Every structure is written in C-alpha cells, then in structure tokens.
C-alpha cells in the first residue's frame with residue numbers, strides 16, 4: 001500500500017537516520033532527534049500507555065484509512081441483508097411468506113422445495129422470511145426454531161442427523177448430548193427430537209444442497225430420501241410435538257424425480273422456482289450495496305462490468321458480489337484510491353483460475369475419486385488433453401477405489417457425478433456412439449488443466465496415497481484406453 005512506511009517504523013530507515021545524526025553537526029540535528037533529546041528522562045506509566053495507544057491508532061488509521069470500503073460486510077457472501085436490499089424476488093418472497101404464515105396462526109405449514117441455479121437467492125429468501133418469523137414468535141413469547149444445514153460436505157445420513165443435532169444444540173445453548181460416532185443414527189434422531197421438543201414450539205428444517213446428500217452405497221435408497229422421509233413425518237408420528245416444516249433447497253430441477261415414492265408422499269412439497277438473474281437485475285443488486293464502498297471510490301463502469309461478467313456465468317448473484325468485493329480488495333492491496341474497470345477484469349481472471357480448484361476441495365470423497373480417475377485419464381493418455389470415454393473412466397475409477405480400499409459406486413453413479421461437475425463448467429460432456437450395435441457412451445472433456453485438479457484432490461489426506469502410484473496409474477490408463485479403442 002502506498003505510504004505504508006510513512007510512520008517511520010521501517011528498521012532500515014531508523015538506522016539510516018541514526019547514522020546520519022551521529023555524523024552530522026549538532027546544529028543540523030533533525031527536529032525529531034531534538035524532540036528525543038529533549039524528552040524528559042522519566043515518563044509516567046499512564047503517559048507511556050497513552051502514547052502507545054496513540055501510535056497504534058496512528059498505524060491503524062494509516063492502513064485502514066485509505067480503504068475503498070466503508071462497510072465491507074455488505075459485500076461478504078454470508079451477510080444477511082435487509083429486505084430493502086433484495087431485488088427481483090417478489091414472487092418468491094410472497095410464496096414463501098404465504099407458505100410459512102400458518103406457523104403464526106398455530107397451524108402446520110407445508111414443506112417446500114426451493115429450486116433454481118446457484119446464487120439466485122434461495123437461501124436469502126428463506127433466511128429473510130424465517131428470521132422475521134423468529135422475531136414475531138419471540139415477541140409473542142413463542143420459540144420458532146430454524147435448523148439450517150448445508151448438505152454438500154456431508155457424506156451419510158448418520159452425519160446429516162448429527163449435524164442437525166449439533167446445529168440445534170448450538171442454537172439453544174445445550175450440550176450436543178450424543179457422540180459423533182459409535183452410536184446408532186436412531187439415537188441421534190432421538191436426541192434431535194428431544195432437543196427440539198424441549199426448546200422449540202415449532203421448527204423448520206432448511207436443507208441446503210439436498211441433492212448432494214447421496215450417501216455411500218450405490219444400491220441403497222439415497223440418504224436425502226431417507227432424511228426427507230423421517231423429518232417430514234416426525235410430527236405425524238408425534239416424535240416432534242410442535243409444528244414441523246421441511247424446506248429443501250437444490251440447484252437440480254429434476255430432484256423430485258430421483259426421490260423414493262415413500263419420501264415423495266410424506267415430503268410432498270410446494271415448489272418455489274428461482275430463475276437466474278439478468279444483467280439488469282444484477283446491476284440493481286450491486287447498486288443496492290454500493291454503500292459498501294466510499295462514495296467516491298467506485299468508477300462509473302465498475303457496476304455494469306461486474307454485472308455483465310456475472311450475467312455470463314448463469315446470472316449468479318453470489319458471483320457478482322464476490323467479484324465486486326474482489327475488485328475492491330485488489331484496489332486496496334495496491335493502495336489505489338478507487339476501484340476501476342481494470343481491477344474488475346484482473347479480479348475476474350483470478351476468480352476463473354481459482355474457481356475449479358476451490359470447487360474440487362468441497363467435493364465428497366466419492367466425487368473426488370470419480371473426478372481423480374477421470375482427470376488421470378486426460379492427464380496420462382498418450383495424447384494429452386484427450387477426451388475421456390465414460391467406460392474407461394469407470395474402469396480407472398474402480399482401480400482407484402481398489403487401491404484406496406474405498407467403497408465402489410455403480411457406473412451410473414460415477415457418470416452422474418461427472419455429469420454433475422459439468423454443470424460447474426469443469427468438464428464438458430457429450431454422448432457418443434460406438435457404431436452399429438455398439439451402444440452409446442458419454443465422453444468427458446476437461447475445460448481446464450486436469451493436472452491441477454489431480455494435485456488438489458491428493459491434498460485430501462484420505463486420498464494422498466494414490467499420488468504415490470503414478471507409474472502404475474499411467475499404465476492402467478493406457479491399457480484401458482487401448483482396450484476400449
């Protein structure tokens with residue numbers, strides 16, 4: 001940052017000054033040295049403390065005073081914003097309000113499925129409405145529990161139930177009361193219901209990214225199906241005494257097609273669709289948060305450019321806000337007074353580079369193994385950058401799971417996982433024919449560099465041992481490819 005050494009704290013500057021003052025004539029002594037020489041021999045403790053405080057304040061002002069932000073929180077992804085800042089979601093807001101209103105009238109609200117692409121306000125809207133209900137209930141002396149979990153990092157039903165217990169325990173300030181492992185899922189459910197019955201009059205479960213709670217075993221009913229079944233019937237079975245509603249959030253428009261019939265009929269949700277935003281709506285969302293920045297710190301073309309970039313990537317408001325903040329951070333890092341178009345462009349380049357690797361980190365172990373096997377084929381194939389036929393991908397996936405002694409999914413699940421990654425732009429997929437009578441298969445092509453992806457996956461301690469098998473893996477890949485072609 002420009003001028004960050006102006007406080008004279010730089011060691012070499014101090015030493016230079018000292019040498020200078022020693023060699024110079026007394027009459028030329030700098031004012032600063034004079035002040036030091038004339039300082040009283042003893043400083044009281046209180047004075048010393050005050051002067052330390054002052055110099056800390058000076059340093060803080062020096063570093064923070066030049067920021068382009070005045071309220072950076074407003075452009076943080078998890079900040080819950082005021083209702084006035086919400087743009088273009090009137091219909092969804094109205095639907096969610098009308099579905100949840102019965103809670104306030106002592107009736108049971110319906111379950112809900114909020115679906116639409118990433119960053120279209122699903123969490124925002126359900127969060128804003130439930131927060132209002134919590135406040136209203138509190139003012140009437142009732143307790144409305146909002147139990148909100150993200151299913152993406154959770155692998156099994158058991159872990160999901162434990163996460164729910166932990167979330168409630170934290171919210172009400174109680175002991176978790178069950179160990180994470182070594183007890184049955186049933187016991188965890190019991191503890192969950194016990195906590196809810198003790199502390200809440202009514203409750204809503206918000207299950208974000210529900211479609212990613214698949215579970216470990218390919219042939220089992222998916223974990224999300226079992227969880228939805230259990231939670232949505234918990235009030236019918238009197239396991240939860242108060243009113244219960246379940247809101248499932250997903251990016252997958254076909255989610256309900258994969259759900260088990262029993263779960264479907266007990267969950268039976270009201271749908272709320274969240275379409276992606278166009279550039280105008282994104283611009284308005286950003287305008288409504290421009291007070292995150294100093295009034296004179298945003299050049300006019302910044303908001304339209306950020307909105308245009310985000311509109312290209314499926315109209316995702318989270319991406320727009322991240323880029324807005326990133327451009328401001330870059331201006332700050334460089335000590336620039338204002339955010340300009342070039343900060344936005346450079347920031348977008350960084351985000352593009354980072355995006356796929358960050359995504360990889362958050363995947364479940366099975367998805368990482370599937371992706372690793374697929375990336376290894378693109379990486380080790382004799383012609384680098386080759387496409388990966390799904391039958392070969394599955395064979396290599398099986399080899400990797402054997403090496404790691406991990407569970408093995410079916411070929412359908414493997415293909416499903418890889419196709420899912422294509423929705424994030426990591427991989428592109430196409431259907432191929434093997435010629436007359438040969439059937440169809442999927443072909444996967446990496447949009448970026450598969451090597452970086454492999455490296456990031458083996459940073460996961462559960463998978464790091466596979467990196468030691470490089471030569472063997474190369475041989476397996478090429479043998480499988482040869483077999484296939």
Ligand SMILES: Nc1ncnc2c1ncn2[C@@H]1O[C@H](COP(=O)(O)OP(=O)(O)OP(=O)(O)O)[C@@H](O)[C@H]1O
Pocket residue numbers: 076077078079081085086087088089116117118119120121122123124125208249250251274285317318321
């Ligand atoms: N209509 C809107 N007005 C203002 N801000 C919005 C709007 N929609 C989304 N945002 C902001 O964009 C970010 C992402 O929104 P949110 O988390 O609600 O998306 P989502 O649909 O739940 O995404 P995902 O499917 O990835 O979980 C949040 O910071 C949110 O405040």
